[in-house]
Amino acid sequence: MGIFGGNPKNEPLHYGEVFSVWSNLIADYGKISGYQTFYNHAGDDDLKKIIEDIVELCREEVKQLEKILKTNGIGLPPASPERPVARMEDIPAGAKFNDPEISAALSADLAAGLVACSQAMGISIREDIALMYAQFHTAKAQIGAKLLSLNKTKGWLVPPPLHLDYLER
Numbered sequence: 001m002g003i004f005g006g007n008p009k010n011e012p013l014h015y016g017e018v019f020s021v022w023s024n025l026i027a028d029y030g031k032i033s034g035y036q037t038f039y040n041h042a043g044d045d046d047l048k049k050i051i052e053d054i055v056e057l058c059r060e061e062v063k064q065l066e067k068i069l070k071t072n073g074i075g076l077p078p079a080s081p082e083r084p085v086a087r088m089e090d091i092p093a094g095a096k097f098n099d100p101e102i103s104a105a106l107s108a109d110l111a112a113g114l115v116a117c118s119q120a121m122g123i124s125i126r127e128d129i130a131l132m133y134a135q136f137h138t139a140k141a142q143i144g145a146k147l148l149s150l151n152k153t154k155g156w157l158v159p160p161p162l163h164l165d166y167l168e169r
Contacts, residue, residue, distance in 0.1 A: 008126045008127045009128055011125075011126050013068075014125060016124075017120075017124055017129050018069075020120040020124075021068050021069060022069065022074065024061065024136075025061075025062060025065040028065065029079040029080045030080050031058050033080040033081060034080075036055065038097060039055070039085070040083070040086040040091065041088060042088070042102055043088055044099045047103060050147055051106070057143060060139075064132060099154070103154075104158075106147055110143060113136075113140045117133045117134075117137035121133045121137070
């Protein structure tokens with residue numbers, strides 16, 4: 001049956017899959033510590049909850065990605081250190097991220113994550129890797145929808161020029 005038959009977990013990873021998993025892992029390490037910093041700067045409780053959800057999502061991804069790399073004998077990238085919880089009041093005003101900035105950064109990261117997951121699914125020949133990225137994609141889309149709703153509710157969404165009138169020809 002060859003090397004691509006039977007249990008996908010027994011099939012070798014190809015270089016694209018390795019790169020996707022490894023680069024996703026190092027990105028998640030950085031996002032966890034970065035989002036912990038955002039949490040310290042955030043003032044809005046709803047935004048803080050979404051940050052917590054995204055950090056938890058990243059931690060769940062990390063568990064799966066580390067396992068894949070370890071199982072396949074691939075070294076792990078260096079992890080960023082966890083950030084301690086700080087009081088927002090202790091951050092100087094000129095050095096503080098504001099809630100709309102944090103929300104915009106999270107939105108952009110989630111959008112980029114959706115694209116990265118789609119690319120990883122597209123290049124995967126192992127079904128388990130493709131399905132894992134489909135799960136990551138779905139989880140990011142769900143949190144992204146919550147964040148979009150929050151942006152609209154709080155007035156933080158800055159839309160591009162809206163096409164309200166058009167010339168009929």
